[in-house]
Amino acid sequence: MVEKLRPVWLLARRELRDQFRDWRILFPLIVLTVLFPVLMDSVAGSAVEFVNDYGGNLVVDRLVPFSILIIGFFPITVSLVVALESFVGEKERGTIEPLLSTPFLDWQLYLGKLLVGVFFPLLASYIAIALYLFLVRYQDLNLPSIYQIVQLLTLTTAHAVLMVSGAIAVSTQSTSVRAANLLASFIVLPVAFLIQGESALLFWGNDQVLWMAVLAVSVLAALLVRVGLAHFQREYLLGREIDSLNLRWMWHTFWRSFFGDARSLWSWYRDEVGASLRALRVPLLLIVALMVAGGVLGFEWTAANVPAMLGETSAEDMGRIAEQLQMSAGVVSADLQFSFLTIFGHNMQAVMIMLFLGMFSFGVLGALVFVANMSVVGAALAFFQLFGFSPWTIFWAGLLPHGIFEFPAVMFASAAVLYLGAMLVTPDPTRTMGEVFIQALANWFKICVGLVLPMLAIAAAIETYITPNLLLKVMG
Amino acid sequence: MITTEGLGKQFGDFWAVDGVTLHVEQGEVLALLGQNGAGKTTTVRMLTALLAPTRGWARVAGYDVVRDAAQVRASVGVLTEQHGLYMRMTGAEYLDFFGQVYRLDASGRQKRSRYLMEYFGLAEVTHQRIGEYSKGMRQKLALARALIHEPPVLLLDEPTSAMDPESARLVRDEIANLRSSQRAIVICTHNLAEAEVLADRIAIIYRGRVLLNDTLEALKRRVLGPVEYEVKLSTAWDSAGLKLPAGITLNERKATSLRFRVEKPQIANPLLMQELASRKAPVVALQEVPRSLEQVYLKAMSQAVQR
Incomplete structure (x- = not known):
């Protein structure tokens, strides 16, 4: 050596x-x-x-x-x-x-x-x-x-x-x-x-x-x-002799990676999205582990530390916290009901922030945003427990109905961000750094357009029209 | 020592080198000639394992340029188009650095760099910064760098450019010496006279393809036709009744000279001389008409452009 x-x-x-x-x-x-x-x-x-x-x-x-x-x-x-x-x-x-x-x-x-x-x-x-x-x-x-x-x-x-x-x-x-x-x-x-x-x-x-x-x-x-x-x-x-921003080449490279050889929407899903999804197996496993760790940590930390803090909180603040909690779980009054577009837009914003941060940190910050979100979910469940609600009830009635679609969607998006980072740090003598970056980005958008976007739309619809009613029914 | 087969290099949609096949033996000097942008430098860069061929293959000093790139680089001495010298270093430091790069031991480095500095007439400026050297001195130092590890293969891009005639002669002599010491040498040059003096074989490249690749004599025969001879006469003489032996084609007839081409001069020329003597022609000399590489090059190029 x-x-x-x-x-x-x-x-x-x-x-x-x-x-x-x-x-x-x-x-x-x-x-x-x-x-x-x-x-x-x-x-x-x-x-x-x-x-x-x-x-x-x-x-x-x-x-x-x-x-x-x-x-x-x-x-x-x-x-x-x-x-x-x-x-x-x-x-x-x-x-x-x-x-x-x-x-x-x-x-x-x-x-x-x-x-x-x-x-x-x-x-x-x-x-x-x-x-x-x-x-x-x-x-x-x-x-x-x-x-x-x-x-x-x-x-x-x-x-x-x-x-x-x-x-x-x-x-x-x-x-x-x-x-x-x-x-x-x-x-x-x-x-x-x-x-x-x-x-x-x-x-x-x-x-x-x-x-x-x-x-x-x-x-x-x-x-x-x-x-x-x-x-x-x-x-x-x-x-290379001169720096030139070849937008046409960039667009073609992106387009080729995004569509591949697909001739129809079905073949695009089957061949292109399918292949991208198969490549996400390892990042997905990592994301699942991070999700569990983030959720458990958020729950445990809140359960262990917040009671002492709450002891010093005024009754007025406690009331405000309870109201915030209900809102965060989707239990809102009829006049404050969030629209489909607000929820969908909010979730898409989170996904785009993950991509943006992930692009500049080889996926690391993107995954951290996901972990932070999961910690918040864990912490929120712990809060409900502290306020006398059953966290499991909240989970089944307030999170799971739309979460069946929302959680996997966000997991796919986070795993794709991690994969993007992995592609950037993997040696490939046949391609330039710019080529690798554009192709990795196209891969992320493939997952996003093919899976994340439709799943988040379904999740937003459920969260808008089903979850609040379910929660209200369960929580009385 | 150097073998390439169908070597090609593509940049985007453009083939800079397209199907180049070359062979350079030990002790042989190959001159690569061609216009600017013909693909000479790209070919040399592939032989130095700096650029990977898009197609074809090349072996240098027994190593494959793709698989054994590091060994190839260790076996070649390269003189690049630009000198590529570090201006804040002294000549001695510079050669010592490259000696270390090629893993010469301290005494070997010292000995070799002292020899090269003396050989190229740079001994007096050994401890001066390279920034203070003249253009010619820099070129000589760059050549010394290429020779520091006594490589079996030398790839020289314009080795005597910017040199004064004396230094250029010195470098040419050195290249000739290196040839005799069983090295394979490739020279890219626009200096046709230099190529004529140094090269055993000449390859003319046009738009990435090898147009011609042969010895100078063979190229002359191929491009300019059979050898041309001239009979010089001391006084005006009427050659109208001259009976030309078979195989001789008269090109030019003047009062005091005759020019002709011949396929087999060893047979036809003595017969012609006999005929001239029998007719009492005042012959002063029979000599080959000199033909330069420049003529070969220009004709080959004009033919290539027409094609």
Whole structure:
């Protein structure tokens, strides 16, 4: 293995040496590493004084960890520049062909570039964080615990790998540095949102949830690396000369994947949808497991934690909760009855959100939305139990009639999102990344149009016209 | 050493290379000639295992370009169309890096790169950054890179472009030396004079297909017809009554010269000389009319365009 990794280090070392001679990379790294901690330290000092005047102790406690997160993040933005031009820059300078003509294996080239992108910026991040902690010691501020520092350093490392792997994926797919820079917003914006979310978690102060965020970012980074490795093709780097958005080709590829060789609606269902459904066997099993886990967790957590919370709730709020519960179960007064279109639209919206989130996270976030929904269902049943209703009665009368169609529909949609992610991370030397993405999307729409949409329509009809009456009858 | 059979490469709907069959033996130099975009570089990229053939197959140094891509790359030295040099490195660092890539040990790398730098007249700039090199120096360094691991197969795209005549001569000599050391060499070039000097075989590619592939002499015979000879006379002489031996076709008759084609010169030429002597023609010389590769190339191309 060491022998196989030798070319990775060889390639990385050459580029690191090259970077060390490039003031355009060194200058921002040094500035961000040295000046930013000093600036942040001074801002933190002033902020503490200000917040102390208003007694905001919690905010003060969280200010240093938050600053570490931000200080660590700024130098790694440089990694984006380095990684974005890693392959496409070599292509523009004409150095890519001699490099690709060497016996380096594809994964060795890819990992070498990844190492180069991560190394210096991450080193600068660590130095900046250390410098900031050193400065904090001389302020009247509490240093974060070692545990928290480890957590933040892990998060910073995961951010670097996430950004670099994303940037390298962009670099391998672009034909010019300019195009790669334009595409960089697809990395910068999601990561900026991510940082905002993590900052919120830091101020919220729940370590366990922050660890979950660290895990999620690490998984996402690992998946991006996997995608990069799966779709790295020497030929693709040399074969394309200009970036062109070929909408006609995109539409044809989608259309071909969506309809296949079907001649009629029946043959489309039998051959195309059938084949897509058979491919979903493993993701479906996973989704079933996640559904059970999400439902049980939601139920158990609510049953264990909510009674104590309810003890502190006023009678007025309790009444409002009970009303909300009835509405959530479909038990509504005649004048507040939801229309078919509202229910159908709401369910379709949920399915589309799953697709949207799944597209940018290799299916992971899409599946998480599903799990979250199942947890809510579990929690709702637990609530009913707490309020003296039988959860089983609610389940049989309030969920099952339309759930027979709605649950499988949402499960199919979630499994198809997971499958989409799996297709993206699976190596396929015969197809480009764009081709794989369009075909995976077409596969999802095949399941959606063929199964999910009709099933959700039936479920919405039942939920509108049958379930409320049934529930009212059962619950008196 | 290099064998291809029906090699083809398709980009979208366009066949850049279409059914190329080549064979290059050890110690042989093949020149690939053709217009820009004819498919030379694509062919070379397939031989370097950079592009996978859409159809057909190729074996380089005994390895299949698809199945054994890494071994193929380890066995070839490539000089690409663009130099592809890292401008912030010094010449010594650059060769050392590629020496490591091809797994040469430290002393071997040092020895080999010193030899190449000296051979190509770059010894004085060994420790200068490549960015400071002239165009010709860069080309020489790129060639040194291709030779660093002493590969059994060399694929050279325009090896002497941008070089001064002296350096170009040096590179040509080096290529000739490499041929004698039992390597297979493929040169893509637009420099026909260079191809004429270096190549044992010449392949002319047009729109992805091999139009002609043979030795220079055979190509001349095939494209320009049988060899043309010229009889030079010292003074004006009336050749009207000259009786031409069988197999000779007179092409041009002037007062002081005669040009003719002949299928079997070893038989017909002595008979012609006897006839001229018997008629007391003031013959100064009988010589073959020189025919260049350029004539072959241009005629082949014009025929291809007409087709």
